[in-house]
Amino acid sequence: MKQTIRFAFYKTIPVLLGYLxxxxxxxxxxxxxxxxFWWALLASGIVYAGSIQFVLVDFLSGGAGVVTVAVMTLLINSRHAFYGLSFVEKFRKMKTYPYMIFSLTDETYSLLCSLKTPAGMEEKQAMFLIAFFDQIYWVLGSVLGAALGQVxxxxxxxxxxxxxxxxxTIFIDQWREAKSHIPAVTGLCSSVICLLIFxxxxxxxxSLVITVGILTALKGHLGEETQVPVAKETPEEKEDKI
Amino acid sequence: MSRERALLIIMIVAVCTLITRLIPFVLFGGKRKVPLAVSYLGQILPPAIMATLVVYCLKGANLFSASHGIPEFASAAVTALLHIWKRNVLLSIAAGTLCYMFLVQSVF
Known part of the structure; x- marks a missing residue:
C-alpha cells in the first residue's frame, strides 16, 4: 500500500503543479x-472540472439562466463523454466505480490511459489513488486561492x-508505443483544422466527432483488436498492421 | 445573486458535468458485453484525444500578438525534445514549465 501511494504520488506530481x-x-x-472559500470547496468538491468552473464564476457573477447554464456545461464538457470509452470495462471491476467516473478529468484520464503499474502492484488501487490525489490538489488549490486572496x-x-x-509527454510516449500513428495524426489534423474553422x-x-468518424471508417485498416477485452491493458496488441 | 440561486447554479453544473462523464458507462456499462466498435474506439482514441488536448492547450498562443506565441511553442519544443531524448516525464515537464515561466515573466 505504501509503495502504491508513493507510486501514485510520483505519477501525479505534474498534475499537482498544474492543479494547485x-x-x-x-x-x-x-x-x-x-x-x-466554502464555495470554492463546494464547487471543486462536486463539480470538479477545470474549464467549466472558470465559466461557473461568470455564471455566478452574472445572471445566467438555468437552461443556459445546463446547455453550456453539457457542451463544454462533452469531450468527457469520449474519455469513458477507454475505461468502460476497467472501471466496472473497481469498488470505487462511481468515484472513478465522477473524477475522470482531462488530466486524470491522461494519467490513467498511460498508466503502467510495476509488477506486483494492485493496479486498481493505483488508479483510484491517482484519481483521488488529483482531486485533492484541485480542491486544495481552489480553497487556498479563495482563502488567501491576493497575498x-x-x-x-x-x-x-x-x-x-x-x-x-504523454502524447510522445503513446506515439512511441503505437504501431500505427494514424489515430494520433488524425486527432492532430482534425483538431488543428477544427480550431481554424470553429x-x-x-x-x-x-474535432472529436470527426476523429471518431474517421477512425471508425478506418477500422478494418488499423488491425483488429477483437480479442482484446480491456483497452490499454495490452498496448502492444494495438494496430498490428500499417 | 442570492446564495440559494448560486447553490442551484453550482448543482446544475455539477449534475451536467457528471452526465457527460456518465454517458459511455450508461450506454455500454452494466453487465452487457461492450460492443466491439466501442472497445476498438476505447483503444485507439487516447493518442487522438491527447493530440486534441495538446492543441487545446496551445490554442491560446496568438501568432499575431506581441509574443507571436514564442513562449508557448518554444516551451512545448523544449518539453518534447527533452522527452524524446531523456524519456523522463518529470524532467521534461519541469524544464518546459520553467522555460515558459521564464519567458512569460521576464522576456515577453
Missing part, C-alpha cells in the same frame, strides 16, 4: 466575485504550462 496553480486561479476569481509569496505566472507539458472555444467537440 489553476485551482488557486479559480479560487481567486471566485473570491473576487464575492464567494468565500501570494511569489510570481507563479505560467506554472499552469505544466498541464500542457504533461499532455505533450475557433478556440468551440473546436473540441466537432
Amino acid at each position: 496553480f489553476l485551482g488557486l486561479a479559480f479560487g481567486l476569481l471566485l473570491q473576487e466575485a464575492g464567494y468565500s 501570494l509569496p511569489f510570481d507563479m505566472t505560467g506554472i499552469d504550462f505544466a498541464m500542457t507539458a504533461l499532455f505533450i 475557433g478556440g472555444s468551440n473546436f473540441i467537440l466537432p
Whole structure:
C-alpha cells in the first residue's frame, strides 16, 4: 500500500503543479466575485472540472439562466463523454466505480490511459489513488486561492504550462508505443483544422466527432483488436498492421 | 445573486458535468458485453484525444500578438525534445514549465 501511494504520488506530481496553480486561479476569481472559500470547496468538491468552473464564476457573477447554464456545461464538457470509452470495462471491476467516473478529468484520464503499474502492484488501487490525489490538489488549490486572496509569496505566472507539458509527454510516449500513428495524426489534423474553422472555444467537440468518424471508417485498416477485452491493458496488441 | 440561486447554479453544473462523464458507462456499462466498435474506439482514441488536448492547450498562443506565441511553442519544443531524448516525464515537464515561466515573466 505504501509503495502504491508513493507510486501514485510520483505519477501525479505534474498534475499537482498544474492543479494547485489553476485551482488557486479559480479560487481567486471566485473570491473576487464575492464567494468565500466554502464555495470554492463546494464547487471543486462536486463539480470538479477545470474549464467549466472558470465559466461557473461568470455564471455566478452574472445572471445566467438555468437552461443556459445546463446547455453550456453539457457542451463544454462533452469531450468527457469520449474519455469513458477507454475505461468502460476497467472501471466496472473497481469498488470505487462511481468515484472513478465522477473524477475522470482531462488530466486524470491522461494519467490513467498511460498508466503502467510495476509488477506486483494492485493496479486498481493505483488508479483510484491517482484519481483521488488529483482531486485533492484541485480542491486544495481552489480553497487556498479563495482563502488567501491576493497575498501570494511569489510570481507563479505560467506554472499552469505544466498541464500542457504533461499532455505533450504523454502524447510522445503513446506515439512511441503505437504501431500505427494514424489515430494520433488524425486527432492532430482534425483538431488543428477544427480550431481554424470553429475557433478556440468551440473546436473540441466537432474535432472529436470527426476523429471518431474517421477512425471508425478506418477500422478494418488499423488491425483488429477483437480479442482484446480491456483497452490499454495490452498496448502492444494495438494496430498490428500499417 | 442570492446564495440559494448560486447553490442551484453550482448543482446544475455539477449534475451536467457528471452526465457527460456518465454517458459511455450508461450506454455500454452494466453487465452487457461492450460492443466491439466501442472497445476498438476505447483503444485507439487516447493518442487522438491527447493530440486534441495538446492543441487545446496551445490554442491560446496568438501568432499575431506581441509574443507571436514564442513562449508557448518554444516551451512545448523544449518539453518534447527533452522527452524524446531523456524519456523522463518529470524532467521534461519541469524544464518546459520553467522555460515558459521564464519567458512569460521576464522576456515577453
